[in-house]
Amino acid sequence: MxxxxxxxxxxxxxxxxxxxxxxxxxxxxxxxxxxxxxxxxxxxxxxxxxxxxxxxxxxxxxxxxxxxxxMPLPQLWSVLFFIMLITVVFDSLFGMFETITSFLIETFPRQLVKRRVLVNIVTGLLFFLSGLPLTMNTGISLRLHC
Known part of the structure; x- marks a missing residue:
């Protein structure tokens, strides 16, 4: 950034x-x-x-x-695969999060510089709420049997 x-x-x-x-x-x-x-x-x-x-x-x-x-030692490879997926997700999430909060704070510096913690909390809650529908059984994973 x-x-x-x-x-x-x-x-x-x-x-x-x-x-x-x-x-x-x-x-x-x-x-x-x-x-x-x-x-x-x-x-x-x-x-x-x-x-x-x-x-x-x-x-x-x-x-x-x-x-x-x-593979031999499947538990080890499965744990490493899970850790890899989690680190990729966190890396992407923190990059988006920091981009949005920096944009907001730099756009409205007089109002938001002193409220950085509140901006982070509100942005995190908005990310959480916008991600909730993605955890439900809808969209492309829903298969209708007629």
Whole structure:
């Protein structure tokens, strides 16, 4: 975020490195998921297309746990996978949270600088309330049987 950097800091290389790292991470994750999907399809005797169509958009949450359960020390790998997911979620959440609160405080500095804690509490509550519908059994995960 720009407000935390020096005014004349050169950001080209650090931003380029972030984009390259994010792209490599996405590519590697896709490579791993679809390799695991191929292994799962071969083990079940289906084609990769049939196996992928059964999994839907949450394919990583099907492929990774299934393969992790077949590895030696599955409990260790499952815990590491869970920790990885939690750290990715917290990283994304804190980035969005800090961006929104910094924007609000820098937009209205006279009113909100002294109330930073209150801005953080209200923003956190709004995040919580906006996330509640995402925990319910609705949307794409709802399958209607007619």
């Amino acid at each position: 720009a407000s935390y950097n020096r005014f004349h800091q050169k950001l080209f290389w650090s931003s380029t490195l972030c984009v390259i790292a994010a792209g490599f991470t996405s590519f590697f994750n896709g490579l791993v998921v679809f390799a695991l999907l191929g292994v799962m399809a071969k083990q079940s005797g289906m084609t990769v297309h049939e196996s992928a169509s059964q999994s839907g958009p949450g394919i990583a949450f099907v492929a990774f746990p299934t393969i992790l359960s077949t």
